[in-house]
Each structure stands twice: as structure tokens, then as C-alpha cells.
Amino acid sequence: MLKDITLGQFFPGDSPLHKLDPRTKLILTTVYIILVFVARGAPGFAVILLFTLAMIAASKIPAKIILRGLRPLVFIITFTAIINLFWTKGENLLFRLGFIEIYSEGVLYAVLMVLRVVLLLLGSSVLLTYTTSPIALTDGLEQLLSPLKKLRVPVHEFAMMMTIALRFIPTLIEETDKIMNAQKARGVDFSSGGIIRRAKALIPILIPLFVSAFRRADELAIAMECRCYRGGEGRTRMKVLKLSYRDLVASVIFVFFTAAVIAANVFIPWLSV
Amino acid sequence: MSDTSSSKYIIELKNVSFVYGEGTPFRSEALTDVSVGIERGTVTGIIGHTGSGKSTLVQLLNGLIKPQSGTVLLDGRDIWADPKKIGQVRFRVGLVFQYPEYQLFEETVWRDIAFGPRNMGLPEDEIKRRVSEAMAFVGLDEKLADASPFELSGGQKRRVAIAGVIAMEPEVLVLDEPAAGLDPMGREEILGGVWSYQRRKKSTVVIVSHSMEDMARFCDRLIVMCGGRVSMTGTCADIFRQADRLTEIGLDIPQITRLIFALKARGVDIDTDIYTIDRAKAVIEEMIKQKRSGSRC
Numbered sequence: 349m350l351k352d353i354t355l356g357q358f359f360p361g362d363s364p365l366h367k368l369d370p371r372t373k374l375i376l377t378t379v380y381i382i383l384v385f386v387a388r389g390a391p392g393f394a395v396i397l398l399f400t401l402a403m404i405a406a407s408k409i410p411a412k413i414i415l416r417g418l419r420p421l422v423f424i425i426t427f428t429a430i431i432n433l434f435w436t437k438g439e440n441l442l443f444r445l446g447f448i449e450i451y452s453e454g455v456l457y458a459v460l461m462v463l464r465v466v467l468l469l470l471g472s473s474v475l476l477t478y479t480t481s482p483i484a485l486t487d488g489l490e491q492l493l494s495p496l497k498k499l500r501v502p503v504h505e506f507a508m509m510m511t512i513a514l515r516f517i518p519t520l521i522e523e524t525d526k527i528m529n530a531q532k533a534r535g536v537d538f539s540s541g542g543i544i545r546r547a548k549a550l551i552p553i554l555i556p557l558f559v560s561a562f563r564r565a566d567e568l569a570i571a572m573e574c575r576c577y578r579g580g581e582g583r584t585r586m587k588v589l590k591l592s593y594r595d596l597v598a599s600v601i602f603v604f605f606t607a608a609v610i611a612a613n614v615f616i617p618w619l620s621v
Numbered sequence: 622m623s624d625t626s627s628s629k630y631i632i633e634l635k636n637v638s639f640v641y642g643e644g645t646p647f648r649s650e651a652l653t654d655v656s657v658g659i660e661r662g663t664v665t666g667i668i669g670h671t672g673s674g675k676s677t678l679v680q681l682l683n684g685l686i687k688p689q690s691g692t693v694l695l696d697g698r699d700i701w702a703d704p705k706k707i708g709q710v711r712f713r714v715g716l717v718f719q720y721p722e723y724q725l726f727e728e729t730v731w732r733d734i735a736f737g738p739r740n741m742g743l744p745e746d747e748i749k750r751r752v753s754e755a756m757a758f759v760g761l762d763e764k765l766a767d768a769s770p771f772e773l774s775g776g777q778k779r780r781v782a783i784a785g786v787i788a789m790e791p792e793v794l795v796l797d798e799p800a801a802g803l804d805p806m807g808r809e810e811i812l813g814g815v816w817s818y819q820r821r822k823k824s825t826v827v828i829v830s831h832s833m834e835d836m837a838r839f840c841d842r843l844i845v846m847c848g849g850r851v852s853m854t855g856t857c858a859d860i861f862r863q864a865d866r867l868t869e870i871g872l873d874i875p876q877i878t879r880l881i882f883a884l885k886a887r888g889v890d891i892d893t894d895i896y897t898i899d900r901a902k903a904v905i906e907e908m909i910k911q912k913r914s915g916s917r918c
Contacts, residue, residue, distance in 0.1 A: 535740030555726035
């Protein structure tokens with residue numbers, strides 16, 4: 349049950365998107381996010397939408413899984429739509445009921461804003477979180493941020509903390525699952541009773557979980573010291589990230605994509621918001 | 622089904638299959654079409670490799686997981702007939718997980734053991750009786766009752782956890798690797814405690830283990846798992862007689878049985894249905910005695 353919650357939603361595969369260097373993907377995702385906010389007219393959004401659909405197709409991730417990723421956002425999406433629909437004043441009044449007024453601009457705003465939120469999530473998840481393993485992601489992040497080391501920002505330490513945290517999330521989930529099962533076997537009922545009863549039912553889970561998290565942290569620290577870990581200084585990597593022709597191709601595609609969005613913004617700004 | 626309660630099986634699995642992560646790339650089939658029964662009033666051992674489906678099987682027995690297909694019968698009734706009443710099944714089939722010491726959470730040993738019985742809604746004096754009885758079965762000193770479970774040694778914690786399930790007095794007690802990671806003394810005490818509990822209460826016990834020696838000593842019947850299927854069932858003698866098949870699926874027979882087979886191969890006239898050291902000792906002593914008296918004549 350708990351195992352269904354996938355962290356960072358990484359979906360293993362070997363599509364061209366999976367094979368890109370994490371650094372490339374981080375940069376391209378940033379570009380993508382900026383473009384989603386830059387786009388103003390319907391044609392610009394259409395370009396981004398088509399591009400995103402193409403990326404989804406290239407990633408070979410089942411549409412079902414991608415749609416499932418949108419589910420937690422249903423509330424925000426609905427909220428955005430409603431706010432924009434009712435609170436946008438314009439010229440063409442479409443509908444009036446008492447104090448509720450809906451203008452055609454409002455409808456347009458609602459559609460484009462929802463599209464913006466959805467595209468933001470779809471694009472960044474397909475380009476980054478679905479196709480990059482969390483470990484590759486932290487590696488890429490560490491390398492990208494390494495210039496900050498000169499400013500005495502402990503980049504390596506942050507990356508190591510993140511890697512360890514990511515590494516232990518599945519372990520802790522599994523552990524929670526185990527402890528929950530063990531307490532269920534002793535008759536704890538998590539699914540009935542009021543809030544207070546349910547909260548109380550969590551105590552038999554949280555205490556063992558904390559105890560074991562501290563124990564693991566302690567063991568890991570000792571194991572790392574035994575292997576002479578002493579921070580990032582002079583540390584080499586087993587898997588060195590290398591840029592390949594793929595990254596070049598992806599970057600070029602992105603240059604055209606950026607150009608297309610900007611061109612659409614400038615030359616055909618129909619139905620702009 | 623009127624005569625179900627007199628059936629020889631207390632728990633019966635019929636064509637049960639279980640798959641983890643259905644519909645994701647992590648899909649893995651844990652059990653495939655398993656049909657097996659646990660006989661009333663026996664100690665049944667489940668053996669098999671890591672990943673052979675033992676732990677999954679065990680969790681099916683008390684309804685922690687629901688099979689995708691097939692039925693699990695407890696006393697002839699499908700435990701999933703009314704999913705709301707699955708809690709009752711968990712009180713009737715007590716499950717002790719692997720490394721159960723990690724589930725302790727209460728402030729005192731006594732309260733931790735009382736947790737299960739309290740969830741059953743028993744009256745206070747009944748809880749008291751069960752807790753002290755359970756402590757006695759697993760060999761915990763009464764003095765430890767007020768200690769914090771986190772101060773105890775690993776072996777003692779394990780006993781507290783097992784006592785916590787025994788105190789629920791389940792009709793079937795299921796233990797997943799109860800002796801894993803303990804020293805020989807600890808193994809002996811825990812398995813011995815469970816065994817004497819079973820004999821005294823005439824209940825049914827299921828033990829999952831890797832150790833053929835332990836299985837041979839404590840179990841009446843064995844279920845051998847391999848690759849998510851049941852590959853053999855029968856009494857210890859039935860199973861260990863098929864040493865070839867066991868080795869084929871990568872399992873072993875007790876060392877003492879191997880010794881007896883070796884003796885037989887060297888031409889000693891010996892009964893090969895021996896799988897505990899005590900029995901081997903008795904048989905070999907008898908043979909020596911006979912030999913001596915024979916040579917005297």
C-alpha cells in the first residue's frame with residue numbers, strides 16, 4: 349500500500365529522455381519553466397503543449413502514470429480556474445447571475461492559467477522527475493552548483509545529505525509498512541474512529557520508526573567513517589557524468605523550441621493574457 | 622459447509638496468487654496458485670529460499686494482505702467474506718514478524734505485551750493473567766515487567782515482542798524467522814518456549830525458518846516453498862527422505878541426516894529416517910550395543 353507512493357516518481361526506462369545527462373535536463377527544465385511563464389498568447393501555449401506531448405511520447409511513459417501525477421493538483425487547478433473565471437473583469441459579458449459575472453476574458457484566462465499549471469507540472473515531471481533517478485538528479489545538482497564552493501557554500505555536503513535522504517526514503521517507507529503490519533497484527537485499527545483515536549493509533553508506529561531512523565543514522569555514520577569518508581575534498585566518483593551527442597541534440601532542439609515560443613509571442617499574440 | 626470445524630485443516634489456502642506492484646514496472650509475482658493447508662494442533666514449518674514467497678504466504682494467513690485470486694479459509698470460512706471483520710481474523714491468527722523487536726514502543730515491557738490484549742477489549746484481570754503467562758512462556762523474568770523495552774538486550778526484546786502476540790492467545794501462532802540473528806542459546810530458548818507453549822495450549826503453530834536443524838527438531842509437518850509455489854508438503858520424514866529434490870531447489874537436509882546417508886553409503890545398515898541429533902545418538906548407541914553383544918557370543 350505504502351509502496352505505491354513512488355518518490356520523485358522516477359519511472360525506469362531507456363528512452364532518449366532517460367539517457368540525457370542530468371545536468372542537461374536540469375538546465376533544460378529551467379528553460380522550459382521560464383518559457384511556460386513567458387508564453388502569453390494561445391499560439392505560444394499551443395507550441396508548448398505540442399512540444400510537451402512530443403516529450404511525453406518520447407519518454408515512453410504510459411499516459412496513465414502521467415495523469416496519475418496530476419491528481420494531487422486537481423484542487424489547485426480547480427481553484428485557479430474558478431478564481432480566474434469569476435474575478436476577471438472584461439468587456440464581453442457572457443453571463444450574469446446576481447453578483448456573479450463571467451466575461452469571455454475570464455474564460456480565456458481560466459483556460460490559459462490552468463494550461464500553464466498543467467504544462468508546468470507535465471513538462472518538468474516528464475523532462476526531469478519521471479526520467480531521472482533521484483541519485484542522478486543530486487549528482488547533477490552537485491556538479492551544477494559546484495562553482496558555489498568558491499563562495500564557501502557546502503555544496504558537496506548538501507548533495508550528500510540529499511543523496512542519503514533520498515536513499516533512505518524507500519527504506520523508511522518499507523520500515524513503516526512493516527511496523528504498521530506488525531501493529532495491525534496486534535489489533536491496531538488505523539481506519540476507524542475519530543481524529544483523536546486515529547492520531548493515537550499512530551503512536552505505536554511513530555515511536556519504533558524514530559528509534560530505527562536514529563539507529564540507522566548512527567550505523568551509517570560509523571560505516572562512512574570506517575571507509576574514511578571526510579567530505580568532498582579530493583573525492584572522485586565511480587560514475588563520472590559525461591556529456592554526449594544526445595545532450596547536444598537535446599539542447600539544439602530546445603533552442604528551436606525557445607525560438608518558436610518567443611516568435612509566437614511576438615508575431616502572433618492572439619488571445620494574449 | 623457444516624462439518625468445517627471438524628476438518629483437519631485450521632487454515633487452508635485454495636489456488637491463492639499474489640502479485641506485488643500490479644500495473645507498475647516493479648510488478649513481481651510472489652505467489653502463484655498456492656494450495657496448502659495447516660493442520661490443526663500441529664507445528665508446521667515453512668522452508669524456502671529468500672524470495673520464495675514465505676513471508677508473503679505468512680501475511681496471507683492473517684489477512685494482512687488480500688490475495689488477487691484464490692481464497693484463504695480459516696476454520697472453513699473465507700476470511701475475506703466480510704472485509705470489515707478482518708480485525709477478528711488477526712486476533713485469531715497471531716503473527717510475529719521478522720525482527721519483531723523493532724515494533725516495541727511502550728514505556729514498559731508489561732504495557733507493550735498488554736497492547737494486543739488491550740486492543741481486543743479484554744477485561745483488566747484477564748489482560749493481567751495473559752501477560753504474566755506470556756512472559757513465563759518466553760522466559761522473561763517477572764522483574765523485567767517494569768523495565769523499558771528499549772533498555773533490554775536484543776534477545777530479550779525479541780521475547781517481549783513474541784510474548785506480545787502470545788498474550789493475545791491466538792488459535793494459530795505464526796512466527797516468521799523467530800530465531801534469526803540470535804545466538805544458539807537464544808535460538809534454543811525462544812524455539813523451546815514456543816514449542817512448550819504449543820504443547821501446553823494445544824494450539825497450532827507455524828514457523829518460517831532457514832534452519833533445517835531447527836525445523837527437524839520442532840516441526841511436525843513441513844511446507845517447502847520454491848519460486849512462489851509449494852514444492853513439497855509432508856512430515857519431516859517425508860521431506861528429508863527426498864534429499865535429492867531438496868538439494869535441487871538449493872535447500873539442504875539437516876547435517877545429521879547427511880551423516881546418516883554417508884554412513885549408509887559406506888555400507889552401515891542404518892535406518893535413514895533420522896533427522897535430529899538426539900534420535901541419531903539413540904540409534905547409533907543401540908547399534909553399538911548390539912554389535913558388542915553380538916561379538917561376545
